[in-house]
Amino acid sequence: AQKVTQAQTEISVVEKEDVTLDCVYETRDTTYYLFWYKQPPSGELVFLIRRNSFDEQNEISGRYSWNFQKSTSSFNFTITASQVVDSAVYFCALSGQNFVFGPGTRLSVLP
Amino acid sequence: DAGVIQSPRHEVTEMGQEVTLRCKPISGHNSLFWYRQTMMRGLELLIYFNNNVPIDDSGMPEDRFSAKMPNASFSTLKIQPSEPRDSAVYFCASSLWGRQETQYFGPGTRLLVL
Numbered sequence: 052a053q054k055v056t057q058a059q060t061e062i063s064v065v066e067k068e069d070v071t072l073d074c075v076y077e078t079r080d081t082t083y084y085l086f087w088y089k090q091p092p093s094g095e096l097v098f099l100i101r102r103n104s105f106d107e108q109n110e111i112s113g114r115y116s117w118n119f120q121k122s123t124s125s126f127n128f129t130i131t132a133s134q135v136v137d138s139a140v141y142f143c144a145l146s147g148q149n150f151v152f153g154p155g156t157r158l159s160v161l162p
Numbered sequence: 163d164a165g166v167i168q169s170p171r172h173e174v175t176e177m178g179q180e181v182t183l184r185c186k187p188i189s190g191h192n193s194l195f196w197y198r199q200t201m202m203r204g205l206e207l208l209i210y211f212n213n214n215v216p217i218d219d220s221g222m223p224e225d226r227f228s229a230k231m232p233n234a235s236f237s238t239l240k241i242q243p244s245e246p247r248d249s250a251v252y253f254c255a256s257s258l259w260g261r262q263e264t265q266y267f268g269p270g271t272r273l274l275v276l
Contacts, residue, residue: 084262096253096267103262142205149218150195150261152205 053078055145055153063159064133072128072156074143080104083147085119085126090155091139099141102126133160164188166268168254174274180242183271186235187256195265196229196239197253205253211237212260244275 054077064070076085087099100110102119110117114131130137138160143153167186175181187194195210209219214231222229226245231237241248251272255265 086264088267094251094272095269096255098264098266101264146261150207150210154204 053080053145053147053149053151055143055151057141057143057153057156059156060154061157061159063161065161066135067132069129069131070133070158070160072130072141072143072158074126074128074153076124076126076143076145078124078145078147080147083145086144086146087117087126087128088142088144088152089139090142096142099128130158133158135160135162166254166256166266168252168268168271170271171269172272172274174276175244176276177245178243179275180240181244181248181273181275183239183252183254183273185237185239185254185268187237187254188266189235190258191256191266192234192259193257193261193263193265194231194237195255195257195261196237197255197267199251199253199270200249208239210261241273244273246275249273249275 056075083104085102089097089099107119116129118127140155140157142155145151169184193212196208197205199205206221208221209229210217211231227241229239251270253267253270255267257263257265
């Protein structure tokens with residue numbers, strides 16, 4: 052069975068700090084896809100990134116970066132120089148034989 | 163381009179009533195997904211369609227829930243009869259093809275069953 056674990060239920064940081072959100076997954080599939088979504092207080096789900104299992108290159112997009120390590124089944128998300136607008140719940144998701152979301156990490160960035 | 167459209171945005175109903183949620187996917191997307199989000203269970207995939215055909219409905223809670231996709235631009239999720247435990251936010255999402263492609267979500271329907 053597939054599973055996504057986001058061990059950090061809630062994180063609080065002060066603006067401008069860097070913060071890493073952890074995502075650990077379990078799957079028996081050799082081909083799979085990993086995603087991150089953001090859910091701000093307004094409630095919508097916003098797509099951030101999609102990564103396939105054959106591409107272990109790290110990715111950077113502005114203040115956001117992602118570290119995919121197959122050896123540890125992790126796909127961690129780092130926000131550099133966090134801002135108040137980054138406050139949201141962040142979900143990691145896995146698509147293989149099935150599609151499953153992690154439980155989410157609530158990030159609060161304090162001014 | 164318009165994103166995924168859901169209606170209504172909010173629904174309050176009484177136990178036992180029928181509830182119908184509606185979704186219009188992004189034009190050109192061939193897959194449509196229905197999710198339910200609650201505090202207790204998080205985001206759960208209820209059902210998804212490819213080319214209007216239900217592919218996986220293993221997440222549908224019970225017979226009270228049904229979903230249809232009569233054409234490529236419209237889907238409904240129906241709960242009959244509704245119960246208080248059905249109170250949740252219901253999201254619709256669409257993708258180009260299947261679960262491996264990026265899913266784009268609608269704004270959700272917040273359902274409260276009294």
